[in-house]
Amino acid sequence: MDELQSxxxxxxxxxxxxxxxxxxxxxxxxxxxxVLPGLGGANGIAILLPxxxxxxxxxxxxxxxxxxxGALFGGAITxxxxxxxxxxxxxxxxxxxxxxxxxxxxxxxxxxxxxxxxIGAFFAVVMITFLAPLVAEFALRFGPPEYFxxxxxxxxxxxGMGKGSPWKTIAAMMLGFxxxxxxxDTVTGQLRLTFGSTxxxxxxDFLVAVIGLFGIGEILQTMEEGLEFxxxxxxxxxxxxxxxxxxLPRFWATSIRAVLIGCxxxxxxxxxxxxxxxxxxxxxxxxxxxxNFGKGEMEGVVAPEVAAHAAGTSALLPMLALGIPGSPTAAxxxxxxxxxxxxxxPLLFVEQPDFVWGLIASMYLGNLVGLFxxxxxxxxxxxxxxxxxxxxxxxIIVVCAIGAYTVNNAMLDVWLMxxxxxxxxxxxxxxxxxxxxxxxxxxxxxxxxxxRQAMLMSQGSLTILWQNWLVGSITALxxxxxxxxxxxxxxxxxxxxxxxxxx
Amino acid sequence: MSNRPIDSGRKVxxxxxxxxxxxxxxxxxxxxxxxxxxxxxxxEPTRTxxxxxxxxxxxxxxxxxxxxQGIIQxxxxxxxxxxxxxxxxxxxxxxxxxxxxxxxxxxKIVITLSNxxxxxxxxxxxxxxxxxxxxxMALDQFVLWVNAKNPAKTxxxxxxxxxxxxxxxxxxxxxxxxxxxxxxxxxxxAAKIKFTYIPFKGxxxxxxxxxxxxxxxxxxxxxxxxxxxxxxxxxxxxxxxxERMPYRTRVTADMSWNDIPTCREAGIPTDYLxxxxxxMPGGVTPAQRDYFVELMRKVRETPEWKKFIAEGxxxxxxxxxxxxxxxxxxxxxxxxxxxxxxxWVTR
Numbered sequence: 113m114d115e116l117q118s119x120x121x122x123x124x125x126x127x128x129x130x131x132x133x134x135x136x137x138x139x140x141x142x143x144x145x146x147v148l149p150g151l152g153g154a155n156g157i158a159i160l161l162p163x164x165x166x167x168x169x170x171x172x173x174x175x176x177x178x179x180x181x182g183a184l185f186g187g188a189i190t191x192x193x194x195x196x197x198x199x200x201x202x203x204x205x206x207x208x209x210x211x212x213x214x215x216x217x218x219x220x221x222x223x224x225x226x227x228x229x230x231i232g233a234f235f236a237v238v239m240i241t242f243l244a245p246l247v248a249e250f251a252l253r254f255g256p257p258e259y260f261x262x263x264x265x266x267x268x269x270x271x272g273m274g275k276g277s278p279w280k281t282i283a284a285m286m287l288g289f290x291x292x293x294x295x296x297d298t299v300t301g302q303l304r305l306t307f308g309s310t311x312x313x314x315x316x317d318f319l320v321a322v323i324g325l326f327g328i329g330e331i332l333q334t335m336e337e338g339l340e341f342x343x344x345x346x347x348x349x350x351x352x353x354x355x356x357x358x359x360l361p362r363f364w365a366t367s368i369r370a371v372l373i374g375c376x377x378x379x380x381x382x383x384x385x386x387x388x389x390x391x392x393x394x395x396x397x398x399x400x401x402x403x404n405f406g407k408g409e410m411e412g413v414v415a416p417e418v419a420a421h422a423a424g425t426s427a428l429l430p431m432l433a434l435g436i437p438g439s440p441t442a443a444x445x446x447x448x449x450x451x452x453x454x455x456x457x458p459l460l461f462v463e464q465p466d467f468v469w470g471l472i473a474s475m476y477l478g479n480l481v482g483l484f485x486x487x488x489x490x491x492x493x494x495x496x497x498x499x500x501x502x503x504x505x506x507x508i509i510v511v512c513a514i515g516a517y518t519v520n521n522a523m524l525d526v527w528l529m530x531x532x533x534x535x536x537x538x539x540x541x542x543x544x545x546x547x548x549x550x551x552x553x554x555x556x557x558x559x560x561x562x563x564r565q566a567m568l569m570s571q572g573s574l575t576i577l578w579q580n581w582l583v584g585s586i587t588a589l590x591x592x593x594x595x596x597x598x599x600x601x602x603x604x605x606x607x608x609x610x611x612x613x614x615x
Numbered sequence: 616m617s618n619r620p621i622d623s624g625r626k627v628x629x630x631x632x633x634x635x636x637x638x639x640x641x642x643x644x645x646x647x648x649x650x651x652x653x654x655x656x657x658x659e660p661t662r663t664x665x666x667x668x669x670x671x672x673x674x675x676x677x678x679x680x681x682x683x684q685g686i687i688q689x690x691x692x693x694x695x696x697x698x699x700x701x702x703x704x705x706x707x708x709x710x711x712x713x714x715x716x717x718x719x720x721x722x723k724i725v726i727t728l729s730n731x732x733x734x735x736x737x738x739x740x741x742x743x744x745x746x747x748x749x750x751x752m753a754l755d756q757f758v759l760w761v762n763a764k765n766p767a768k769t770x771x772x773x774x775x776x777x778x779x780x781x782x783x784x785x786x787x788x789x790x791x792x793x794x795x796x797x798x799x800x801x802x803x804x805a806a807k808i809k810f811t812y813i814p815f816k817g818x819x820x821x822x823x824x825x826x827x828x829x830x831x832x833x834x835x836x837x838x839x840x841x842x843x844x845x846x847x848x849x850x851x852x853x854x855x856x857x858e859r860m861p862y863r864t865r866v867t868a869d870m871s872w873n874d875i876p877t878c879r880e881a882g883i884p885t886d887y888l889x890x891x892x893x894x895m896p897g898g899v900t901p902a903q904r905d906y907f908v909e910l911m912r913k914v915r916e917t918p919e920w921k922k923f924i925a926e927g928x929x930x931x932x933x934x935x936x937x938x939x940x941x942x943x944x945x946x947x948x949x950x951x952x953x954x955x956x957x958x959w960v961t962r
Contacts, residue, residue, distance in 0.1 A: 161685070255824060297817055301790060301793065314704025398712070435842045458842065571811075
């Protein structure tokens with residue numbers, strides 16, 4: 113077991129007093145970054161990167177990756193408490209996390225989210241430890257048709273989520289696609305739907321839309337319902353962690369599925385966001401309590417969080433092994449590696465074993481430290497809900513506005529956020545689902561790019577989506593997912609009929 | 616506009632000083648650094664400097680900007696902080712338009728790549744003459760790469776392969792109607808062949824697609840492909856410059872950058888180099904420009920910069936003042952001709 117030997121060596125490097133202190137510092141900074149919407153992991157790391165230039169590369173990457181873990185953990189906090197996802201991958205966490213907070217179960221939701229995050233990250237690190245070269249090899253098999261198939265699968269596995277009218281789901285999704293199309297088109301290099309405006313050239317940023325739709329929309333609705341948080345009666349008790357842990361083992365199957373989805377999406381640079389949506393969608397379809405999803409079901413918090421963290425962690429693998437960043441945060445980390453004189457790529461594992469294994473060891477330790485830090489803050493964060501609405505709502509709006517502004521340093525984004533807020537309110541009133549729109553906005557242009565690249569490759573023939581077992585099986589799986597909501601009642605009826613015959 | 620005593624020098628002699636400083640800047644570029652005139656610094660930033668990258672995170676320009684930021688902060692070359700801001704919307708138009716709109720603001724600088732010309736020509740919303748050129752930091756090379764499993768060992772053999780494929784050979788590149796596609800059109804003309812050009816979002820993605828065998832070739836910059844070359848995934852065929860790269864240190868077991876022939880040698884008479892330069896908004900004072908000229912000169916002298924340049928096999932041409940302006944005028948004309956011939960612009 114060469115890997116175990118190297119890993120133990122890595123622990124020896126990572127476990128100096130200085131490095132452990134840096135871990136704590138990184139996690140705390142990361143949680144703060146994750147809590148502030150807009151100041152995402154990528155921005156936070158970019159700002160803090162210069163701090164690390166005087167450290168050794170190993171200490172520096174340990175601190176930066178801990179900021180990354182902290183941000184991953186922190187993203188869940190605002191999603192659950194205020195329905196404001198601090199990071200794109202926390203959107204799916206709001207679906208059940210926020211209803212739980214409204215029922216006064218914020219502590220449980222936070223504990224479930226944090227623990228889920230830890231589980232996801234842990235399994236992803238185990239995978240990195242033992243399968244890194246193999247997995248990197250696998251990631252290379254993904255060309256444009258494979259990417260398109262993955263995005264298609266993400267969309268299809270999500271269609272089953274639509275509780276109301278399928279037409280409303282489709283309308284929302286189409287609106288998302290239209291918004292995603294604004295800006296420069298990669299394939300032709302032409303501007304689309306910008307109407308001559310410079311500000312529109314960069315397109316609609318996902319975060320601006322999400323902060324508006326979810327955060328501001330939620331505040332508008334709360335105002336209508338009587339200027340009060342529903343979660344005020346939340347019992348703040350340190351034992352909530354222990355009590356929640358007792359319930360978690362029930363979700364082992366969901367967790368395993370979420371880990372698999374997450375690792376897979378992280379390695380093929382689909383990223384944490386589609387992973388969390390997909391995992392939520394799949395859990396909702398397969399789980400016994402599926403009909404309760406969206407009403408405050410703990411399983412609905414665990415599924416996206418486990419997947420997001422598994423993906424976020426495994427996204428570091430393609431960065432190290434191939435030099436391609438799996439996420440914007442990973443891209444900034446990549447810049448850091450270059451400044452320290454390290455060249456990411458297939459030879460990094462061979463040439464810089466101390467660095468690589470130190471980093472991998474710090475992933476285990478960093479996540480453990482992270483879990484410890486965030487769990488101790490659960491009562492603290494849950495207590496925020498006791499602050500009167502009239503005080504906290506303006507604060508939230510200001511934080512949201514700052515968040516929207518910092519995404520691109522543009523004032524227009526703040527106005528757009530407000531506009532999306534109103535849209536979010538209207539969507540809720542008219543019972544249109546927001547999730548499909550958000551998903552289409554995130555993945556729409558990527559799906560379009562890879563589809564058109566694939567079409568260029570095949571000279572316009574759709575058979576490229578079945579050209580080998582890999583892309584063929586993903587495409588087929590996507591179509592099965594799409595048909596599942598129609599097939600599963602039929603199956604149930606068949607089974608019911610058979611049961612009736614036997615009886 | 617503070618009441619510093621040194622500011623008075625600018626009030627006394629505005630235009631002759633300007634000319635003198637320009638001459639001095641050129642002279643200093645030719646000689647070694649440390650010219651006496653540069654000791655008297657007339658201006659320095661009074662608040663945070665924004666360093667705009669007209670491209671997304673992780674690409675070549677972004678890497679260089681973050682490296683410059685790191686060097687400045689690590690070595691304490693500037694008292695005020697410097698922050699990197701990515702404004703890549705509209706193939707960089709977003710970032711350039713911000714600089715255009717910030718006329719007279721000395722606290723903004725921008726790093727450019729070829730989109731200073733290409734995006735300028737396709738969108739016609741800005742021109743480099745509206746900015747203040749600071750200095751050329753280096754020129755980025757382009758190399759023709761194929762997958763290491765490809766039987767073609769030379770550029771000639773690969774060109775024959777492409778010809779036999781009758782237009783189906785896939786060339787991957789960054790963006791549409793930008794430098795990678797310009798080079799592709801250049802090869803097509805020089806060798807009378809046809810490619811299917813497939814645009815991707817970034818150079819790293821292009822290199823990975825080539826290693827994975829999803830496309831047949833790329834014209835990646837050295838820095839984008841070097842890791843895969845060393846790991847045995849890619850094979851370089853020729854470099855698009857009129858002479859070989861000077862770096863003789865072994866990169867792989869048996870090859871250095873210098874061992875890669877020029878495309879001209881290999882029978883494809885086409886070359887292309889990409890500008891990596893620093894600009895300021897128009898309307899800044901000569902003293903303000905000279906501050907950044909000097910700052911960038913200090914950056915280029917650090918060991919970190921030299922290491923980066925050697926690893927990325929950059930062409931180390933660095934220009935300032937008149938020489939840089941002349942180079943820019945010629946480069947814009949060349950881009951206009953190339954893009955007009957390709958039928959992408961009518962102007």
